[in-house]
Amino acid sequence: MTKNNTNINSLVASGILSLEPYQSARDECNVQEDSYTFLDANEHPVPSKVNRYPDPYQTNLRKQIASTKGIPVEQILLGNGSDEVLDLIFRVFCEPGDNIITLPPTYGMYRVLAEVHRVAVLEVLLTAEFQPDLASILQNTNYKTKLLFLCSPNNPSGNLMDPKIVRELLDTFPGMVVIDEAYIDFADAKSWSALCGEYPNLIVLQTFSKAYGMAGIRLGMALAAPQVIGWLKKVKLPYNVNVLTQEFASKQLLQIDAIKASIALLQNERTILAETLKEISFVEEVFPSDANFLLVRFQQANETYKKLLEKGIVVRNRSNLPNCSNCLRITVGTPEENKHLIKTLRSLQS
Numbered sequence: 001m002t003k004n005n006t007n008i009n010s011l012v013a014s015g016i017l018s019l020e021p022y023q024s025a026r027d028e029c030n031v032q033e034d035s036y037t038f039l040d041a042n043e044h045p046v047p048s049k050v051n052r053y054p055d056p057y058q059t060n061l062r063k064q065i066a067s068t069k070g071i072p073v074e075q076i077l078l079g080n081g082s083d084e085v086l087d088l089i090f091r092v093f094c095e096p097g098d099n100i101i102t103l104p105p106t107y108g109m110y111r112v113l114a115e116v117h118r119v120a121v122l123e124v125l126l127t128a129e130f131q132p133d134l135a136s137i138l139q140n141t142n143y144k145t146k147l148l149f150l151c152s153p154n155n156p157s158g159n160l161m162d163p164k165i166v167r168e169l170l171d172t173f174p175g176m177v178v179i180d181e182a183y184i185d186f187a188d189a190k191s192w193s194a195l196c197g198e199y200p201n202l203i204v205l206q207t208f209s210k211a212y213g214m215a216g217i218r219l220g221m222a223l224a225a226p227q228v229i230g231w232l233k234k235v236k237l238p239y240n241v242n243v244l245t246q247e248f249a250s251k252q253l254l255q256i257d258a259i260k261a262s263i264a265l266l267q268n269e270r271t272i273l274a275e276t277l278k279e280i281s282f283v284e285e286v287f288p289s290d291a292n293f294l295l296v297r298f299q300q301a302n303e304t305y306k307k308l309l310e311k312g313i314v315v316r317n318r319s320n321l322p323n324c325s326n327c328l329r330i331t332v333g334t335p336e337e338n339k340h341l342i343k344t345l346r347s348l349q350s
C-alpha cells in the first residue's frame with residue numbers, strides 16, 4: 001500500500017508552526033492537584049463545582065475516551081462540539097487565498113467556516129449514488145487546496161463512503177483529508193481513526209451530539225496523528241471544554257453499555273421507519289441509511305414539509321441540495337414519535 005508522501009508541515013498556515021501557545025501558570029509549573037493553594041488565576045476562592053477553570057487538556061476525560069474507543073490518548077483533541085474542531089482545522093491549515101474541497105450534498109458547516117476564514121470552496125458533487133468522484137476531486141485539486149471534507153456516513157444522504165475510494169484519497173490527495181464521522185456509531189463499519197497513526201494527512205471527527213445523546217453539552221473531537229493534534233492544540237482556546245461538560249461526559253461514559261443499547265434501539269427503529277415510509281403512497285424513495293436519519297424523496301417535498309409543520313412535526317427540507325430534489329431528511333425518533341409521524345403521513349394520503 002502506498003502511503004501519502006505529502007510533506008504535512010508544508011500544509012500548515014504561516015505562523016502556526018512557530019506560534020507560541022498561551023500558557024497558564026499551572027502549565028508552567030505543571031501542577032493540577034487539589035493539594036496546592038491556587039492564587040494564580042484570579043478565580044473566586046470559595047469552593048463550588050465550578051469556581052476553578054477547567055483542565056485545558058481534559059486529561060481524565062481524554063483517557064476515558066481513549067480506553068472506551070481503543071484510541072491512543074495522544075491522538076485525541078476535544079472541542080466545544082465538532083463544529084469548534086472544524087474551526088480549529090481551518091485556523092491551522094488555511095489562509096485567505098487557499099481553497100478546500102467539499103462534496104455536496106453534504107454538511108453545511110464546511111462551507112460556512114470556509115467563508116468565515118476567507119477560503120474558497122471548490123464543490124465536486126457526489127455521484128448519483130452519493131459516492132465521491134475520485135477523478136474529478138483530483139482534477140479540481142491545485143497547489144492551494146488544503147482540505148478535503150468527506151462525511152461518512154454522509155449528512156444528508158445517510159450512506160457510508162466507499163472505503164476503496166476513501167483509501168485512494170488518503171493515498172493520493174495532496175492536502176489534509178477530514179473524515180467527519182458524526183454518525184459512525186449508527187453504521188456497521190469501523191472508524192477510519194484506526195489509520196491515524198499511518199496517515200498524518202488524516203483527521204477524523206467524532207461527536208457526543210448524536211449517538212451518545214449529548215448534543216446539549218457541546219463535545220466533539222478530532223482523532224489524528226499526534227503531530228496534527230499538536231497543531232490543533234496550539235490554536236485552541238485554553239479552556240474550550242468547560243467543567244460541567246467534562247464531568248457530565250465522564251459520568252455518562254461509565255454507562256457505555258446503556259449508550260450502545262440505545263444505539264441498537266435506534267438502528268432497529270430506522271429499519272421499521274424505512275419500511276413503513278415505503279408504504280406511503282406519495283413517498284417515491286427511501287434512501288438506505290447508515291445514520292440516525294432517513295433521506296426520503298416525496299412526490300412534492302415542499303408541500304409535505306408544510307403540511308407536516310402544520311401538524312406540529314418538524315423535519316429538514318433538503319430539496320434544494322444537488323441530487324436531493326423533493327427530499328426531506330427525517331431523524332429517527334422514539335418508537336412513539338415515529339408512529340406519530342407515520343400516522344400523520346397516512347392522514348395526508350388522499
Ligand SMILES: *Cc1c(COP(=O)(O)O)cnc(C)c1O
Pocket residue numbers: 080081082083084107151155180182206207208209210215219220
Ligand atoms: C451533527 C453533525 C456534526 C456535529 O456537530 P457538533 O458540533 O459536534 O454537535 C458534525 N458533522 C456532521 C456532518 C453533523 O451532521
